[in-house]
Amino acid sequence: MDVIAASFDRKGPSIWGANPWVPGNSGHGLRHQLLSDTERARLAAISSIVRFKKGEAVYRAGDRADAIFNIIGGVVKSYCGNGDGRIMAFLFPHDLFGLSEEGAYVNAAQALTAVTAYRLPIAPLRQRFANDALLEYHVICKLCEELRQAERHAFMLGERRADVRIASFLQMLEQLHAANGDAAGEIYVPMNRSDIGEYVGLSLAAVSRTFAGLVRRKVIGIRDRRRIEVIDRAAFERILAGGGARRSSRRRQGRQVR
Amino acid sequence: MDVIAASFDRKGPSIWGANPWVPGNSGHGLRHQLLSDTERARLAAISSIVRFKKGEAVYRAGDRADAIFNIIGGVVKSYCGNGDGRIMAFLFPHDLFGLSEEGAYVNAAQALTAVTAYRLPIAPLRQRFANDALLEYHVICKLCEELRQAERHAFMLGERRADVRIASFLQMLEQLHAANGDAAGEIYVPMNRSDIGEYVGLSLAAVSRTFAGLVRRKVIGIRDRRRIEVIDRAAFERILAGGGARRSSRRRQGRQVR
């Protein structure tokens, strides 16, 4: 990990999200910058910029948690450190990560690509919090969003069929690109098959097989191993919906809400 | 739903949690009251107390989100409203729920038992936020905790074997009791088998079978259908650990952290 003084050619830490309490704030779920320029500048003053090489560890589970991170560029995975490599989340630019419990990181984090990030030490950050209610409010917004993301993850894992899980995963990446205003049409998949498996709860073999199946059914196309495009959008949506269709057994209806 | 003016025989909304940045703050993960008496009183001033009968809906997915809730007593489930009944979370006293996206609730919520809760309207709450940095900070702490909880949920769903999932679920309930200082020895299970299934990602039949299996193996004992005790603690831990043991195939080693 390299440490560099926060330079001024960037405005400072950047948090993208949507205010959960403002209706249709920018319409179709588009995220935007939550922080004002002055907030970003103030945060820049207490932070440093760090770089990680591909594959480098950002922190390990149980490490003393003295900072949180804000990604400028690259992709990070947050995973269970205890031998079990299940991945809890993929983190992208404008995301915040490094949550702790009782002062220690609960998960481990590793750079999947080369990563640049702001490192925000806890102590000065808490100082800022105490003086800046708006900043805290924005962090609350971001946390709500991460919570929603974690729920979506759990929702996907509740799905039984492998193709639905993979399709949900692709949709997640696609929506992420869309929310960031990136070019559509092609989905960039920065993580390898094994990491996908750890995230969606399938074996490496099953992930590979499922991709192959979707290609055979002409639902998706794979150029590069990391560039996927949805060919048959209707079939894609049908797969995603397919999850809700089943599990329509006896127990469901009439009881859920009365 | 009944609405009652917030009475003064209670101190006001109550949020339990642990400050994620204070090391071993009360040792073994014990949670405590995050709000001061004056904060609680101020929140009480802007909130009302609501009651829900068993089975009653608190809100539905897509409803205009104009308030969040803080449980005083009872258990609530938060579930996906779109026909698909998967449960995202069980909420207990001192929990906060009612998160929204663009001003609308994303999930539906239903009372599993009779429930009493504070209802905190968003508009005045945001007023209070603007004037009370400490309150916001406490909400951040709570959100971090809920995020962690959602991650644990996803972690459990990543598990393949039914007995591990059920054991994790029981452990979750047990730790919940412990964190609240409730009596140990017996686990109170306020939800029915079907709800458990929706939460842990198993069919109703599989939940039932798995409980039966654990009883047959003398790992747990079932008195009442909602009162379970762990008989063979060692075997119980072994089952929980069993998850991490597998998935040790080729792909894992040497790459996760270098």
Add this chain to the structure above:
DNA sequence: CGACCGATTGATTCATGTCAACAGCAGTGG
């Protein structure tokens, strides 16, 4: 008592895990 809901249990099916061989590709070093 009949109807209904929650729960248990059995028989069968089928998707995914597991094991294993192998192919593509990159990096390394002679």
Add this chain to the structure above:
DNA sequence: CCACTGCTGTTGACATGAATCAATCGGTCG
């Protein structure tokens, strides 16, 4: 330039464990 090695991804054969369908049972409510 070419073996050698290691990692990533693909594919096949087989076993397994949970979903599904369905019958049954106990409790509760009217």
